[in-house]
Amino acid sequence: MKGNKGNPLQLSSLNHISLVCRSVEESTDFYHNVLGFVPVRRPGSFDFDGAWLFGHGIGIHLLQSEDPGNMPKKTVINPKDNHISFQCESMGAVEKKLGEMGIEWVRQRVEEGGIYVDQLFFHDPDGFMVEICNCDNIPMVPLAEDIVRSCSRLNLQQQQIQVPVELL
Structure with missing residues (x-):
């Protein structure tokens, strides 16, 4: 959208997400406990x-x-699916607690410029x-509008002709 600069709707924060549930009681228990x-x-x-x-x-x-x-x-855990993400203090503590609760999980590790x-x-x-x-390990670097557009074009070109980034 041309002309969208900064914060056109003057948003201040995320307020809530809504989720449709099979059982409000079961989901309340999950999100609480x-x-x-x-x-x-x-x-x-x-x-x-x-x-x-x-x-x-x-x-x-x-x-x-x-x-x-x-x-x-849904039974297959697919990290590329819609999700909500929470920052934690200790991945090891989270993994241990999920195991104690009998919750099945999938672990991934992402590397960006030597940061994991x-x-x-x-x-x-x-x-x-x-x-x-522990996503706060990666710094948030805003992209300028022109860079965002060129990154989108590069991503589209890579998908269409599968050219490695180093060659673009």
Whole structure:
């Protein structure tokens, strides 16, 4: 979108994500006991079942599915799937705790310029992906608008003709 500079909508922060659940109770238990979210009061005027939780600076709004029996169940942990990511202090402690809780996870390690990021991926009760990482190891470097456009073109060219980056 041409002319989109900075913060055109004047956004201040992420407020919440909403997730449709087979069981609001089961998902509330998961987000509370596994990820440390705290249940908070939800407006009583809603005429559908759900729960609000808050933690780590964001809210999670759980919505009861109208047809829980027909919700697809993801069983394969795919790090390239939609997910929410949380920063942690100790990857080893997270891995140990997930093992104690009997939660299956997939581990990945990413290297960028000699800096390593560890990631653990696992599902909530409905198959929504959760990532725990030490991503703050990689500095956030904003790209100028012209660079973003050229990177997009380079990525597209690489995909179409599979030319290594070093040759571009």
